[in-house]
Amino acid sequence: MLDKALHGGKTYWTLIIVLASIAGAGTLAYLYQFNNGLGVTGMSRDVSWGFYISQFTFLVGVAASAVMLVIPYYLHDYKKFGKIVILGEFLAVASVTMCMLFIFVDMGQPMRILNVILHPTPNSILFWDATVLNGYLFLNIVIGWTTLHAEKKQAPPPSWVKPLIYLSIPWAVSIHTVTAFLYAGIPGRHFWLTAIMAARFLASAFAGGPALLIILALILRKYTKFDPGREPIQAVGKIVTYAMCANVFFILLEVFTAFYSNIPGHMHSFEYLFVGIEGHGKLVPLMWISVIFAVISLIMLIPPKIRNKESNLIKACVLVFISLWIDKGFGLVIGGFVPNHFGTVTEYWPTLIETVITLGVWAIGFLTLTILYKVAISVREELGTVKSEY
Amino acid sequence: MSINRRKFLKIAGLTGLGLSLSARDFILMSPAEASGGHSLPSSGERLGMAIDVRKLTDADYARIADACHTVHNVPTLIPEKNNVKNEVKWIWTDTYNHTFPEQINDYHPEALRNKTFPLLCNHCDKPPCVRVCPTKATFRAKNGMIVQDPHRCIGCRFCMAGCPYGSRSFNWVDPRPYIPKRNPDFPTRTIGVVEKCTFCPERLARGQQPACVEVSNGAMIFGNLADSHSEIRNILSTHFTLRRKPTLGTMPSVFYIIGGEDYAG
Incomplete structure (x- = not known):
C-alpha cells in the first residue's frame, strides 16, 4: 500500500517538498545543537525544560485524542465515523512520532537514550512514559494499517485486530495520564502538584486533538476527493465542545484553589503567567491570547446554531487549537519553573535554533501524516469509497 | 613472545x-544502592551535615565554594557574557528568604535577613531526584549520600525538575574550557549531563573530610547521623536547627544552625 505515497499530483509533491525542506533545516539546526550542547537553547539552570518538552506534552494529547473516534465507532457502533477513524489513528501515529523526536532532541546525551531500556527503572515515570508511548505507536500503526489493508481487499478486518483496538482505548488514556504524572508527582512545583493534572490533560487533549482532526479533514476535503461528510464533522465538533468546556472548567478549579486558599506557592505561577512578577512577564500576552481564544471558541461552540455552520465550526476549532497549544504547549511547562525554588524569576524564551528544531520536528510529523493520509485516500479513491454517505 | x-x-x-x-x-x-533504603539505620552509617551559619562570613563562603569547585573541576561559567543561564555550581549562597522561603517573616532581625546562607545538595532521605531518574544514574548510596554516575546520565533533566532545592546543575555547554585549574585527581564531566554536590565520597575514602568542611574552620560539621555519640548528633541535640522546605517530606540531611538571640542585638 505504501507505493500509493509515490504517486501523487503537483499539490501533493509541493507539500512533501516544503515539509521535507523544513525538516531538513531542523535537522541541520539539530546537528548544530548536537555539537554545541543544549546551551544553544533558551533553557537555563532555573528553567531546565523548555519548548521541546512542552511540545511533547501537547502532542501526547493530540495522539491520545484518536480514542475519541475509536470509542464511538468501535464501542458504540457509530457508523458515521467509518471514514474518519483512520484519520484519527494515523494522526496518533504522526503525533507519537513527534513526541519521541521531541524527547530525543531534548536529551543532553542522546547517544545514551537506550540506557532507559538497558537500565529499566520502574520508579521513574519517564520509564513508563517511554513504555506506553512506544506501545501506543505500535498499536496505532498495526490497527490503522491492518484495517486499511482489509478495506482495500474489501474484506472485514482480521479478528485478531479487534482486541488490539479495544486495548488501544485504555492505552490512549494511559499515555496522557502517565505524561501528566511526569509533572503531578514532583514535590515543590506547586503549579504541577495537582491531582487534577491528568484529568485536565485528558480534557484538553480531547478538545485539541479532535479540533485538529476537523481542520485536517476539511483541508483534505478541499484539496483531495476525500469527503468526511457533514454529520461526522458535526459529531466531532460536539466532542470538541464538551471537552473544551471540561478543560476550561478544570483550569478554573485550579484558579479557585490557588487564590481562595491564598497559598503563595500555588498563586505564584498563575501570577507570573497572567500578570507577571516584578516586571517579568514575557508569557503574559500569550496567556491572555489563550484565554480570549478559549472564551470566543466556547461562545462559538456551545450554541448549536453557530456551531452547526461549518465555516463557524472550523474557525472555532482553530481558536481551540491555538488556545490549547499556548496553554499546554508553552505555559504549563514554563509556568511550573517560574518562579524558581528561591522565589526569584528567571525567564525563558526559545532561541532561533530551538525554534527551527521545533519546526523541523513538526515538519517530520506532518510529513508522516501526509504520507499516511495519502495512502488512505488513494486506497479509497481506487475503491470509489472516498466520499462519506453521511 | x-x-x-x-x-x-x-x-x-x-x-x-x-x-x-x-x-x-x-x-x-x-557501595551503591539504587533503591529507596530509607530512614535512619539503627547501626551503620547515615551521613549528614550541620552548618553553623553564625560562624560564617561572606569571605568564608567564598573560600568554601572555591575549595569545593576547584577540587571537583566545576567550571566557572558565571562571568561569561554576564549570563548565569549555563551556570554550574555545587555550593553557593543566597539570602535567608531564598533559603527558607517557607519561613519568611517581615519582623526577623535585620542581621538575619541580611545574612547569607550556604546552599548545597541536601542528600535527602527521600530524594525526589533519585525517584524520577529513568536510568538510575543518580542513586542513593547505603550511607545516605546521593551520588551519580555521569556516564550513565542521559541528560533528560528530570532530576532538575524533581529537586525542590535547585541543587542540580546541567552542563549546557562543554565545561572543560571553563575549568580554571584542572585537578587531575577528579574526573571532569562532559557536555549534556547533570551534576551536583556529592558529599565527597572520594575524599571520605581517603579518610579526609568533605572539601567544604575542611576549610570551614569548624563551622561545618560532617558526620554519622546514625551514631548517637557522633559530634554531629551532639550538635543537633544541643542546638535549634532548620532544614530547607521540611514540608515536602524529602527529609534533608543538611541542618542549619541559625542562632537567634545573636541577631537580636
Missing part, C-alpha cells in the same frame, strides 16, 4: 575488570 588464546583472554578479562573497577571507584567510591 607468543601468547595463547587462553592467556590472552585472561589478560584481556583482567584488564577490562580493572578498567571498569577503577572507573567505578572513581565515581562511586561507596
Whole structure:
C-alpha cells in the first residue's frame, strides 16, 4: 500500500517538498545543537525544560485524542465515523512520532537514550512514559494499517485486530495520564502538584486533538476527493465542545484553589503567567491570547446554531487549537519553573535554533501524516469509497 | 613472545575488570544502592551535615565554594557574557528568604535577613531526584549520600525538575574550557549531563573530610547521623536547627544552625 505515497499530483509533491525542506533545516539546526550542547537553547539552570518538552506534552494529547473516534465507532457502533477513524489513528501515529523526536532532541546525551531500556527503572515515570508511548505507536500503526489493508481487499478486518483496538482505548488514556504524572508527582512545583493534572490533560487533549482532526479533514476535503461528510464533522465538533468546556472548567478549579486558599506557592505561577512578577512577564500576552481564544471558541461552540455552520465550526476549532497549544504547549511547562525554588524569576524564551528544531520536528510529523493520509485516500479513491454517505 | 588464546583472554578479562573497577571507584567510591533504603539505620552509617551559619562570613563562603569547585573541576561559567543561564555550581549562597522561603517573616532581625546562607545538595532521605531518574544514574548510596554516575546520565533533566532545592546543575555547554585549574585527581564531566554536590565520597575514602568542611574552620560539621555519640548528633541535640522546605517530606540531611538571640542585638 505504501507505493500509493509515490504517486501523487503537483499539490501533493509541493507539500512533501516544503515539509521535507523544513525538516531538513531542523535537522541541520539539530546537528548544530548536537555539537554545541543544549546551551544553544533558551533553557537555563532555573528553567531546565523548555519548548521541546512542552511540545511533547501537547502532542501526547493530540495522539491520545484518536480514542475519541475509536470509542464511538468501535464501542458504540457509530457508523458515521467509518471514514474518519483512520484519520484519527494515523494522526496518533504522526503525533507519537513527534513526541519521541521531541524527547530525543531534548536529551543532553542522546547517544545514551537506550540506557532507559538497558537500565529499566520502574520508579521513574519517564520509564513508563517511554513504555506506553512506544506501545501506543505500535498499536496505532498495526490497527490503522491492518484495517486499511482489509478495506482495500474489501474484506472485514482480521479478528485478531479487534482486541488490539479495544486495548488501544485504555492505552490512549494511559499515555496522557502517565505524561501528566511526569509533572503531578514532583514535590515543590506547586503549579504541577495537582491531582487534577491528568484529568485536565485528558480534557484538553480531547478538545485539541479532535479540533485538529476537523481542520485536517476539511483541508483534505478541499484539496483531495476525500469527503468526511457533514454529520461526522458535526459529531466531532460536539466532542470538541464538551471537552473544551471540561478543560476550561478544570483550569478554573485550579484558579479557585490557588487564590481562595491564598497559598503563595500555588498563586505564584498563575501570577507570573497572567500578570507577571516584578516586571517579568514575557508569557503574559500569550496567556491572555489563550484565554480570549478559549472564551470566543466556547461562545462559538456551545450554541448549536453557530456551531452547526461549518465555516463557524472550523474557525472555532482553530481558536481551540491555538488556545490549547499556548496553554499546554508553552505555559504549563514554563509556568511550573517560574518562579524558581528561591522565589526569584528567571525567564525563558526559545532561541532561533530551538525554534527551527521545533519546526523541523513538526515538519517530520506532518510529513508522516501526509504520507499516511495519502495512502488512505488513494486506497479509497481506487475503491470509489472516498466520499462519506453521511 | 607468543601468547595463547587462553592467556590472552585472561589478560584481556583482567584488564577490562580493572578498567571498569577503577572507573567505578572513581565515581562511586561507596557501595551503591539504587533503591529507596530509607530512614535512619539503627547501626551503620547515615551521613549528614550541620552548618553553623553564625560562624560564617561572606569571605568564608567564598573560600568554601572555591575549595569545593576547584577540587571537583566545576567550571566557572558565571562571568561569561554576564549570563548565569549555563551556570554550574555545587555550593553557593543566597539570602535567608531564598533559603527558607517557607519561613519568611517581615519582623526577623535585620542581621538575619541580611545574612547569607550556604546552599548545597541536601542528600535527602527521600530524594525526589533519585525517584524520577529513568536510568538510575543518580542513586542513593547505603550511607545516605546521593551520588551519580555521569556516564550513565542521559541528560533528560528530570532530576532538575524533581529537586525542590535547585541543587542540580546541567552542563549546557562543554565545561572543560571553563575549568580554571584542572585537578587531575577528579574526573571532569562532559557536555549534556547533570551534576551536583556529592558529599565527597572520594575524599571520605581517603579518610579526609568533605572539601567544604575542611576549610570551614569548624563551622561545618560532617558526620554519622546514625551514631548517637557522633559530634554531629551532639550538635543537633544541643542546638535549634532548620532544614530547607521540611514540608515536602524529602527529609534533608543538611541542618542549619541559625542562632537567634545573636541577631537580636
